Amino acid sequence: MHDIRSIREDPEAFDAALARRGFPASSGTILALDETRRAAATRAQDLLARRNEASKAIGAAMGRGDNDAAETLKAEVAQIKVELPATEQAEREAAKAQDEFLAGLPNLPAYDVPDGADEDGNVEIASWGDRRNFAFEPREHADIGPALGLDFETGATIAGARFTFLRGQMARLQRAIAQFMLDVQTTERGYTECATPLLVREEAMFGTGQLPKFAEDSFSTTDGRWLIPTSEVSLTNSVRDSIVEIENFIRLTALTPCFRSEAGSAGRDTRGYIRQHQFDKVELVSICRPEDAAAEHEHMLRSAQVILERLELPYRTMLLCAGDMGFGARKTYDLEVWLPGQGAYREISSVSWCGDFQARRMNARYRAENGKPAFVHTLNGSGLAVGRTLVAVIENYQQEDGSVVVPEALRPWAGGIEILEPGRQ
Structure with a gap:
């Protein structure tokens, strides 16, 4: 607001x-x-x-x-x-x-956000990692995954398009990725782990900007509740209608399922595991004083980058232009991971500074130095999207025989499994 x-x-x-x-x-x-x-x-x-x-x-x-x-x-x-x-x-x-x-009006862009109408106006500010040179033609995850337990057909049979059923070693790998991310964020990056509701009231969705403008992008229940499109909603709303005590920041994280109708993406990524109605994500949220927000934005960005670097996945950091940012953002960085099977970079995290835009909608305040209540600043980001990270691991670590090497950083969370092999559960 x-x-x-x-x-x-x-x-x-x-x-x-x-x-x-x-x-x-x-x-x-x-x-x-x-x-x-x-x-x-x-x-x-x-x-x-x-x-x-x-x-x-x-x-x-x-x-x-x-x-x-x-x-x-x-x-x-x-x-x-x-x-x-x-x-x-x-x-x-x-x-x-x-x-x-x-x-119905979006947040205003920060002064250092570049002009531009769409993704063509985004600016690459950094890149990391070397792309692997394959001795064979790398395949997309949708071609490799089914033999490893990525079951698109059963998911569609049970729930319809854009749902996937994971089995055996593939389900174990996804769980390992999620737990690895969560542990890094909580033990190294200063975030407090939370377990949040997956159903929220309308005012919570309004508070973070999903309603009223983007109602068609989310799922609602018959009693007026909404399935969270991201735990940003529940984490950020944990300070709604309150005056919080803040010395520097409140950092929160949660691993949850997320639910999105993908109403505006008809025909996009219908094949594979990139764009699903249900997916897991490790969300990062920060609540801070206005004077600390710019530095906190950089800290959150680095918290997401660390995950990709530990997994040795090449990526680039993009500063989004004014016309490509999300509704509630005043400044956004996107992390795009390299997918050799697609031969393209794809978004895997979006890290946004919202200023006091969400705080005004939620009436979330802190007590400023003069003793008077003032609106907090809120930030959110993915640390990371679990399913897209799984896709990146499959495509970057694939072998010619259809197996996938498990990144060394993940092996302690994967029960010591070093390789996923076709046909093995």
């Missing part, structure tokens, strides 16, 4: 920032709604003050025997009692219209 005071102070700057996100100028609409709301609020306050004043004057008039004045004042009070509810209702309606309009 946006700060209405900053829009009043500099509407041109607000519109210019929105334009970088590909949105039309909106300050005129916002300020018109704001003026209607403020005028109604002022009128309601004036009516209340006059009612109280007239009520006292009635008593005084009756005390001095001035019945005519008393009757005139009574008539005025009666008229106020009629007008006041309508005025208060007008204020509520204007406030609701203003809030709904603001809720």
Whole structure:
């Protein structure tokens, strides 16, 4: 959510920032709604003050025997009692219209975010690792995986398209990847492990920006709850409607299933394990003071990079342009891992600094140095997406005979298994 005071102070700057996100100028609409709301609020306050004043004057008039004045004042009070509810209702309606309009606008980009309309405007800022030179033509994970326990057919039979059933050594490898990630984040990077609800209320989804604009991208239940598209929702909302104690930061992590309808991705990645309706992810969330947020963003980025480097998976770091960032982000880094079977880099983590955008929607605050409550800054990222990491391991560590070598970093979590072999459970 946006700060209405900053829009009043500099509407041109607000519109210019929105334009970088590909949105039309909106300050005129916002300020018109704001003026209607403020005028109604002022009128309601004036009516209340006059009612109280007239009520006292009635008593005084009756005390001095001035019945005519008393009757005139009574008539005025009666008229106020009629007008006041309508005025208060007008204020509520204007406030609701203003809030709904603001809720549909994305966060404003940070000053150092590059301009651009889509992924073509993203900027590569670093790369790591050497791509493996294969003595054979590397295959995609969807071709290698089925013989190793990546069962697309059974998943589709049970639940439909974009669901997968993992068996034996493949399921063990995925579990090893997830536990390895979680242990690194909790023992080395300062994150506190959490176990969160997978179903959340509508206001939680609103707080992190999934609602109302992106309702079709998520799954809801018959009783009005929502399946989390990422544990960012439950982790970040753990500080909603509160004033938290923060010295530097609150770092949280969780390994959860995530659920996405993929409504906007028809025809994309329908083959394989890249884009699923259900997938596991190790989420990273930080809650911090505004002055610590930029450094915390870099720490979170490094926390995701460490995982890829330990697994010796080549990747590149991208700074997203204004038009390609997520709805709630003011600055985002993407990590893209190299997939030799596809011959392309694919996103495996997105690390975003949201400023106070989510905090305003959640009413999440801390006590600033002056003792007054102020909005926290929130950050979130993947550390990492487990299924996509599994894909990257399969494609980068594949052998000509269809087996897959288990990265050395994973072997302690994989029960010492060194290689996945076709047909073995």
